[in-house]
Amino acid sequence: MAKKSWLLAVLVICSVSALGQGFTLHVEPIQDSIYATDPGSRGVFDLFIRNNLPYEDRFQIRIGDDTRWTVEFRPDSHLIRFPVGPGQTSTTRMLVRPTTSNLAYGQYNLSLTVRSDNSSQEKSAGLLIFLKDPGILIDRTYLPSLVIDVDSPQQMDPRDSRIMTVSVENRNPLNISDLVISVSSSVNSLIDNSINTTLGPLEKKRVTFKIAYKDTQEPVQDIIKINVEIPSKNKKFDTLMRSVEVIGYSELKETSLPSKSFLMSYDRREYFNDGNIRRSERVRVPTTLFSQFFTSAEPEARSMKENGQRYLYWNLELAPQEKAKIIITTNYRPLFWSVVLIAAIIIIYLVFRSPITVRKASREVKTTKEQQQEGLSDIKIILHVKNRTNNVVEDVSVIDKVPSIIDPQKEITAGTLHPTKIIKHQKKGILLKWELDSLEPFEERIITYDIVSKLKIIGPILMPSAYVRFKNRFSRHSRVYSNKLYVGGVIK
Template structure:
């Protein structure tokens, strides 16, 4: 209190000094909290005919305060000059009413003024005060949609007020997934970092997007914000693949669904492993081709998909046709060996004699063989000679002679042989000679020979080939 009285007496004394200029000081904001600035309007009335320059400074008694405004005033003659005086307290200033000395010194005079500043705690100031908070945002400048986006918002409270009603808003006109509001509390002179993490839409179109970071107080915009730009690049990952397989008898069907995770139209080569044999029995929809890479074989096709588009590929490998072919071959072979004749007859001609440009004599040979694993009994061989030729009676020695020779009006000469038994694998040869009645010119065809045998008590017949000769 004594200090306040002393300041008052000094001020009254200084005001009594007669000068050529009048200096009036009017408070603008003389009730502040720590971290804020006191403001006063200084009006200098220069009655002289020349410009007066005043230097503004704080004397040693006011060392606990800092002069924030310009240190010089230029007072023009015969007019009033205005000047804003701004002071801030250091951390050593007590919470109370202070009389602060301010000096205005020119070349020929020095004027000292006392201004009164009431330093109070933030909660004691009527109506409070505007927050002094800095906001900065850190985030990548570019990315691909498959990456996570991280935005780090940093806050710094530059005064001693406690803010419990703040929130950070992140918004973007073309990236609605980023629209976020996060409540935050910021204590006196505190610093805080709030991180926002987003999973981006993998199909987000490439381009440059604006992102705004704002600070809200009680849900209202208080003009503290920062704008950023984000460049989203093209992204072409491999198509996602989902396979569903169904197997049945000697057949496998694979339904493969490919989905594009690219954010632009993408064309990719699809390769499906296959084997040397399996590729012969595999078909696909859509069509494909077989390629060989690094010693491995693949079914290859090209797919073009829009962002997010899916397409189904069907791969069918079926060995059913191969099975049917093998089955029929086995069945045919079994049937052949089951139903084939146990004895075969092969007919041939040799020793052909030509006379007067035509065929005159022929030797006919019948080769009879038992191809079964059992002995055959009671075989009867029948051969025919057409009416244009006659049988010669000079049979080759060692050959089996016919048991019967018959004449037939239409078939000609009918020859019959009886073979009592033919062992497994045994072969008999029958030969006889023909003499043509006239010289035969051109082709001469011999009818097929027949052999009768019994199988399972039933009589059956087998036939030889049809032999012939040309002149």
């Protein structure tokens, strides 16, 4: 029991000790002397509060009831309760100025109290400020002194916009009511802007500028100048310069407008270099070996084959923002009309061709000794007459002529089919005629006869064409002729 009581006492002592060190307080004067007659002159103090607890605590700052002084907090949120994390330190800047000009010159002590919400502990401190004689002019005592810093992008895509931040800090308790910050670009008129602002004593301020370029801005190393001046003090600070690289970009945009008509297709393509640099690009369109023969393009295309696929391709050279147009035409109409024409010719030929064909041939027959002694030549003439249709052809007559060199008395001998007429003419020769009632579908007749020349033949003799006269499908008589034939030769 005594041991437990001892442990409880130790815990109570430790808790009291921890509460006693819950937070620490420290005041650091930045500007502790001011001029009474200068409305912009302010005392500046930094208040540091450290939370020593292992958990977050909230604090409240209270200023004494001396109404002759007013205190501003930076940040403003510290006017009310504000949190401080475990083991962290919070900084509050306090700007002190008198509320009346009737204060006596000398030193004043403004009391402040900091209270912890968790422990309800309070700690106090004093702000010692000295009110100086106004006989000394402020402008002669404090010259404008600024710390200027610039945060700017190093690279930019001209299609985007970025923010440049200019930070200025007043290093003196001087109220600056006409601070002018301006930026300008060496290549871009869009970046030419200035901002008029104010800067209180020991105040730090950030001013932002929008950095933007035209989309068509060429790649360039731009120099942006930052100028800061105080016109009322005739003070210009050194120009700051920042380098911004405008990068190049290029995007090839393709649009296609296909259309079709009877056995024709059109593909109107447009390629646009949406960029600020020149672009070289090979564009291609799939095709086939068959359609390639019926395809034309403007401008003229080349062909290639890759991985078994055929393409039409063009090598484009496009300046920034330049367009190229390609028109591809595939026309199957010539092929169609060629097929139609050939089909029409075939149909017309089949419709109007002669249903009968006749071919004339010859074969020499061995002559006797008597014929050889007399210089005679025996030749067999063969006529092939054929119905090449599946229709019956009626009223068929076959007529052939034999030159007058043939003796009309003895030198002609009919074959198996005898002629119905043999007409002899002294000059025109002999006319042979065979009459057939009809020819059945696909029927072929062979007519032969022998001729014997009555003179020695030196060189071939031209046998005229035989012809067949028949009644066609329109019940009209038509003729079809055979080939001409050379027979005989030199006989010694």
